[in-house]
Amino acid sequence: MTGRTKVAVIGSGNIGTDLMIKVMRVSKTLEMGAMVGIDPESDGLARAARFKVPTTHEGVDGLIAMDGFEDIRIVFDATSAGAHKVNAAKLAPYGKKLVDLTPAAIGPYVVPAVNLETHEEADNVNMVTCGGQATIPIVYAVSRVTDVPYAEIVASIASKSAGPGTRANIDEFTETTAAAIEAVGGAWKGKAIIILNPAEPPLIMRDTVLALYNDPEELLQDAIRESVEQMVADVAAYVPGYRLKQQVQFTRIPEGEPVHTLLGKGVGEVNVTHKVSVFLEVEGAAHYLPAYAGNLDIMTSAALRAAEHIVAQLPAETEGALQ
Structure with a gap:
């Protein structure tokens, strides 16, 4: 995994779990650093544990308290619009890049095939719906x-x-x-x-x-x-x-x-x-x-593409320091 940028996924439901597997199977530049949920019995957290991905069922607070949190550069939020507003506020002091898969739309709308380069430096990008x-x-x-x-x-x-x-x-x-x-x-x-x-x-x-x-x-x-x-x-x-x-x-x-x-x-x-x-x-x-769940697949695929592009724009010394 040398040279890959660590990411966290908040939300251990269908979207978050699919995104985790895409990071592990598809991405050549990202590495799972944490899977975050609030239901200790969720299938997403169970799968992450089997994949030996660090997990917490204490939400964003648990993520912030985790060993290795400082190494995580990108945080995907696959929860809900209301939850993302809370999560974004709690993560704001830590300088993470947020990729929002909810309709909260705190940050600019990003559709990779259209305007990804326009917002590549934003701290919080919204994947619309x-x-x-x-x-x-x-x-x-x-x-x-x-x-x-x-x-x-x-x-x-x-x-x-x-x-x-x-x-x-x-x-x-x-x-x-x-x-x-x-x-x-x-x-x-x-x-x-x-x-x-x-x-x-x-x-x-x-x-x-x-x-x-x-x-x-x-x-x-x-x-x-x-x-x-x-x-x-x-x-x-x-x-x-x-x-x-x-x-x-x-x-x-x-x-x-x-x-x-x-x-x-x-x-x-x-x-x-x-x-x-x-x-x-x-x-x-x-x-x-x-x-048949193409609606969820297009969201996780677009979020993955956005994160990979954001990582590619990081200065070499910053990216290296975060591994």
Whole structure:
């Protein structure tokens, strides 16, 4: 493990455990330094102990008190929005880099395929939501070709893949995702919807992105299609199960369609002639979670990519001193 940067994972549930296994199996630059939970009987802590990863069931306070805490450089938080606010405050004096997998959004939104380099020096980066990680790259792919006055995403996930944290944070999910569609994706107005699908057997994550734009002569379709396909390839580089479900669809908006009701106040008079629809699916890598839990896999994959990039930017003397 020489030369690797030690990390801690707070949250011994599904997301945290999958992230731990990704660090151990996939990463070439990170090393597990601690697994942190609050339930001493959790499967995540039990697995970590079997892997000989240091553990504590006393939450962030236990992490701070652990031997070797000073060597940990990156802390992943896979708890909940409310818990992350407490955890971030307690960790603030210690100079750790935080990668937040909750919708707390204390730090800047980060979607690796879009804006990772912009925030590589931030002390706390927010990974938005699973729906955001899947769909914001597509909104951005359209917005880098043309203005996007309105973008709407629908994330459909297997109900079995939605744990208590996801269910407790539904409002935060929609609010954080919508805000990031605008701040990162570049849409003037964003909207997010999440669907918990109870189908049996469970279905893999499906995402729909709809964006309005102006193209009266239909001159932009090829450029938008190419931009979207390139972005899908960029995301798939760190989320192998990420793919287009079908070809990008373009539809002319009928004259008189009241699309202005979607734009909200403050947008002003805007002409939109077309909508582009992009249909995605995300299959998980099944490192710990079932393959249908692509919504969780894309979060842990994006968080891993973000942490690896942050570590790569550390000055050599600082990185070496922290091993």
